[in-house]
Amino acid sequence: MDNTVKTRALVVRTANSGDNDKVLTAVSPELGKISIIAKGVKSLKNKNSSGCGLLCLSDFVLKEGRGMYSLMSADCAEGFYHLRDRAESVAYGAYFGSLLESGTEPGIPAAEELRLCLNTLFALTKRPEDGETLKLVYELRLAEVLGLAPYISEECQCGAPATHLSISEGETCCFAHKDPSAVELSRDEMTVLDFILTSELKDTLFFKSPPALISRLGPVSEKYLEYHLGRLPKTLEYLKKFTVR
Numbered sequence: 001m002d003n004t005v006k007t008r009a010l011v012v013r014t015a016n017s018g019d020n021d022k023v024l025t026a027v028s029p030e031l032g033k034i035s036i037i038a039k040g041v042k043s044l045k046n047k048n049s050s051g052c053g054l055l056c057l058s059d060f061v062l063k064e065g066r067g068m069y070s071l072m073s074a075d076c077a078e079g080f081y082h083l084r085d086r087a088e089s090v091a092y093g094a095y096f097g098s099l100l101e102s103g104t105e106p107g108i109p110a111a112e113e114l115r116l117c118l119n120t121l122f123a124l125t126k127r128p129e130d131g132e133t134l135k136l137v138y139e140l141r142l143a144e145v146l147g148l149a150p151y152i153s154e155e156c157q158c159g160a161p162a163t164h165l166s167i168s169e170g171e172t173c174c175f176a177h178k179d180p181s182a183v184e185l186s187r188d189e190m191t192v193l194d195f196i197l198t199s200e201l202k203d204t205l206f207f208k209s210p211p212a213l214i215s216r217l218g219p220v221s222e223k224y225l226e227y228h229l230g231r232l233p234k235t236l237e238y239l240k241k242f243t244v245r
């Protein structure tokens, strides 16, 4: 029986295993989230080591085992090396990768989730100064791909103007119908959320919004994702060392 698998996947987490090996977590369009035991790749002399780094999009040849894959070869197609020029960009990239890990499951194809992450990483290499905007876009669009996106309307279901977003219900509501999870939003903030959720991805990845608006919406989108995904990755705490002043 041939249990060799080929896939182009993004490495979203690496952990050391013993003196020479690594265990990789990667996201593949066909296989979803996968674990790979990569023997010998801690040595930089190993021919596969450059394809096994964090945020490497690599062509993997793998052998399928019980609940895990063994690395046969890894060939890096895109390493997002420009991100490494800025510590802050590395922190954003690591967070984007681990959020992709949180939003994917083993055995469930994740082509759209992966494409969103790759597009966001490419945008970050081009516009490293816009990390907070890209983070907001990525979080909301990932929620959308996962079927968790909030419904933004100018009106509450009762017809009154919407003033809040209910985190738990995932929809906008008026003051009278808000629940304890609701956060107040200005009209401008709702417009930005609606734009991000309903426009073409390429337009949202390159839009410019006043930084004050983005920094007010950042915590809203974090709270929203935390509620709907259960928790947010630890890499967010690391990112905040750069972004919270």
Ligand SMILES: [Zn+2]
Binding pocket: 156, 157, 158, 159, 160, 173, 174, 175, 176, 177
């Ligand atoms: Zn209402």
